[in-house]
Amino acid sequence: xALIRKRKANVPSTMERLLxxxxxxxxxxxxxxxxxxxxxxxxxxxxxxxxxxxxxPGMEKEDFNISLDGNLLTVSSEREEKExxxxxxxxxxRREFSYQSFxxxxxxxxxxxxxxxxxxxxxxxxxxxxxxxxxxxxxxxxRKIDIS
Numbered sequence: 001x002a003l004i005r006k007r008k009a010n011v012p013s014t015m016e017r018l019l020x021x022x023x024x025x026x027x028x029x030x031x032x033x034x035x036x037x038x039x040x041x042x043x044x045x046x047x048x049x050x051x052x053x054x055x056x057p058g059m060e061k062e063d064f065n066i067s068l069d070g071n072l073l074t075v076s077s078e079r080e081e082k083e084x085x086x087x088x089x090x091x092x093x094r095r096e097f098s099y100q101s102f103x104x105x106x107x108x109x110x111x112x113x114x115x116x117x118x119x120x121x122x123x124x125x126x127x128x129x130x131x132x133x134x135x136x137x138x139x140x141x142x143r144k145i146d147i148s
Contacts, residue, residue, distance in 0.1 A: 037100050047139055050113070050131040052106065057125030064127060066120050071110050073118075075127070076103035112137040 042053040
């Protein structure tokens with residue numbers, strides 16, 4: 001069954017441009033066991049800002065690195081855990097370790113985001129990145145023009 005999508009003219013909306021980044025596929029490919037460490041992402045557009053939510057439970061805020069290069073926002077993380085146990089009498093030892101890392105790059109719409117006011121907060125396993133819009137990029141209410 002074909003999906004029909006109605007679109008105004010050929011000009012993509014700001015949200016569509018954000019979602020259709022040119023560095024990698026914004027939402028990635030369907031999950032498989034090999035890429036299970038790539039966190040799920042939600043993108044929300046509000047009147048005054050965009051919000052990117054990254055699901056990364058079990059992390060600490062120090063594990064994240066967020067950088068902005070031009071209009072490319074990159075979120076990455078590295079985490080290493082080691083657990084070691086030794087028994088002196090029984091002659092056995094156990095050593096386990098794990099390493100997790102990911103990075104996601106988002107192509108932000110040009111001349112839309114106030115890059116000086118970007119905020120990030122990590123709480124309850126969710127990294128929230130707030131991307132405030134510049135004044136000229138905010139949606140304006142419909143204005144009625146009087147005819148003289």
